[in-house]
Amino acid sequence: xxxxTQTQPGMFxxxxxxxxxxxxxxxxxxxxxxxxxxxxxxxxxxxxxYQGSYDEQNATEGRYSLNFQKARKSANLVISASQLxxxxxxxxxxxxxxxxxxxxxxxxTGTRLTIIP
Amino acid sequence: DAMVxxxxxxxxxxxxxxxxxxxxxxLNHNVMxxxxxxxxxxxxxxxxxxxxxxxxxxxxxxxxxxRRPNTSFCFLDxxxxxxxxxxxxxxxxxxxxGVLETQYFxxxxxxxxx
Numbered sequence: 001x002x003x004x005t006q007t008q009p010g011m012f013x014x015x016x017x018x019x020x021x022x023x024x025x026x027x028x029x030x031x032x033x034x035x036x037x038x039x040x041x042x043x044x045x046x047x048x049x050y051q052g053s054y055d056e057q058n059a060t061e062g063r064y065s066l067n068f069q070k071a072r073k074s075a076n077l078v079i080s081a082s083q084l085x086x087x088x089x090x091x092x093x094x095x096x097x098x099x100x101x102x103x104x105x106x107x108x109t110g111t112r113l114t115i116i117p
Numbered sequence: 118d119a120m121v122x123x124x125x126x127x128x129x130x131x132x133x134x135x136x137x138x139x140x141x142x143x144l145n146h147n148v149m150x151x152x153x154x155x156x157x158x159x160x161x162x163x164x165x166x167x168x169x170x171x172x173x174x175x176x177x178x179x180x181x182x183x184r185r186p187n188t189s190f191c192f193l194d195x196x197x198x199x200x201x202x203x204x205x206x207x208x209x210x211x212x213x214x215g216v217l218e219t220q221y222f223x224x225x226x227x228x229x230x231x
C-alpha cells in the first residue's frame with residue numbers, strides 16, 4: 001500500500017504567487033516524522049522542512065511552511081512568494097520502520113514544480 | 118560548513134566492471150545511508166550503517182555491497198554493474214536512528230553503465 005501519496009505530478013505557478021504541494025500519508029504508528037525535500041535538476045536532495053507527529057504547531061522555515069493536518073493525514077508544503085529558483089522536483093517523505101525492522105525514509109513519487117516568469 | 122560529500126559526481130563504468138562510489142561526511146553523524154534513484158522515480162533505500170552495524174534492505178541485490186571503515190566515510194561497491202544499475206546514487210546521514218531524525222543528503226553520483 002502506498003505510504004506517501006503526492007497526487008500532483010506537475011505544477012506550473014506564476015512567479016511571486018504562493019503554491020501548495022499536496023502530500024497525504026498512511027501509518028498506524030503514533031510517532032513519525034514527515035519531511036519535504038527539494039531536488040533541482042543537479043540531483044542534490046535538499047532538506048526543506050520537518051514536522052514531527054507530536055508537534056502541535058505547523059513547522060515553518062523562511063518561505064516554507066508545512067500545513068499539518070494530523071486527523072486527515074496530510075502534510076502539505078506551502079511556498080510563499082515563489083521564485084524562479086524554486087523550480088525543481090519536490091518530495092514528501094515519512095520516516096518509518098521497514099518490514100525488515102530497519103528505519104528508513106519512504107518517499108512519495110514527487111511533484112515537479114515549474115515557476116513561470 | 119558541515120556537509121555530506123560524494124565523489125565522483127559522475128561515474129562511467131563498463132558492463133560487469135566493478136565500481137566504487139564514495140561518501141564522506143563532516144557532520145559526525147552516526148548513521149549513513151545509500152539510496153538508488155532511477156530516472157523520474159523516488160529514491161529507494163539500499164542499506165544503511167548505524168555506527169559499524171550494517172542494515173540491508175530485504176530487496177537490495179547481492180550485487181550491491183557497502184563498507185564503512187570509519188565514522189566519516191562510507192563506500193558503495195557494485196560488483197558487476199548491469200545496464201539496469203544506471204542511476205543516481207545518493208548518500209545521506211542522520212545524527213541518530215529514530216523516526217524524528219532528519220536525513221541530510223549529499224549531491225549524489227550519477228552512474229552510467231556502458
